[in-house]
Amino acid sequence: MDKKFLKWVHRNSPTRHELAESRWLRPVRKYILASEYWRFTRRSVPRAIWAGTFIGIFLMIPGLQMIGATMMSIPLRANIPVAAAITWISNPFTTPFFLVAALEVGGMLGFPTDFAAFMDLFGEEASVQRWIDWLYSAAAPSMIVGLFIIAFISAWVAYFLSLVGWRLWVARKWRQRPASDNIV
Template identity: 30%
Template sequence: MPKKFIAKWMPNPETLKDHKHLKMFGERLHNQNLWSLNRHSAPGAFAVGLFVAWIPIPFQMVLSAALAMVFKVNIPIAVALVWLTNPFTMPLLFYVAYLLGSQILGQEPQAFHFEASLAWLQASLNTYGPALILGSVVLAFASALFGYLTINNLWKYSIMFKWQQRKNRGKSKQT
């Protein structure tokens, strides 16, 4: 696992704990698992971050940080991963979620016409909302499971690879 690479980009936990907006979380932020990279906190953080990235709501980073605290996984990784859905990727990703939701519900996808009005927003929530939410939740669970299993297996294989290297070095010293 590229632990050193990830650790280099992570913020300092002490700085974040003393941040004026984060002090409201008090002692909850002092849990070491929220800031360390280990084989438990990293896969869980990927699961949380990828799950929240698919949920079509504002303030995804706040939800991701809250869930990371609940599940006691790495906060910086969980929060960073929600940026997979950024202003550039969001339209395509949520369109895919809408298409998947429409297919699951057995509906024909509706043509999309934007209007800047409250009436259009209400009508769109009724028309597009159920399929978008269903597709988003399905993709959120699938992505979370995929991310967790992938990082967990990469971590496991990385450890096995290091042990094999140590074993091989020990053999070469004996000869």
């Protein structure tokens, strides 16, 4: 990544202690201050990637995704910042693809799919109330089941890819060490 971008993120991100002082986050303060949720380890990062991918695809509500991934990170003992960041896998560019794929997957499993109504709502930028009405229609189970299946499979694929990526990263670091450092 670009070093300027990383510096900007570091400079503008709140610290753990600033987050712990927030009155909204006071109920989970002990988890925010616990260092195990902020470390980058070979176990915490893949778990965070699993949680962030699953919640990011399944929940599809922008503000709640990061909260959901954070809450899921606590019992999984996953890295909270990584889980929250990975939820951005679903963003304004990818969300339509996930939703259409969810309708297709749900339709393949025998759930009724009202794809035309979905496209009409999507095309006319319908109000939240119209989307809620559509969710109570017969097509909602198709989308929910489809999103769950896509999220579950994607989360496990991302988890295993992160395990492999972590292993390759550590191996590269070992190879880059001078020969005198490898002697124990």
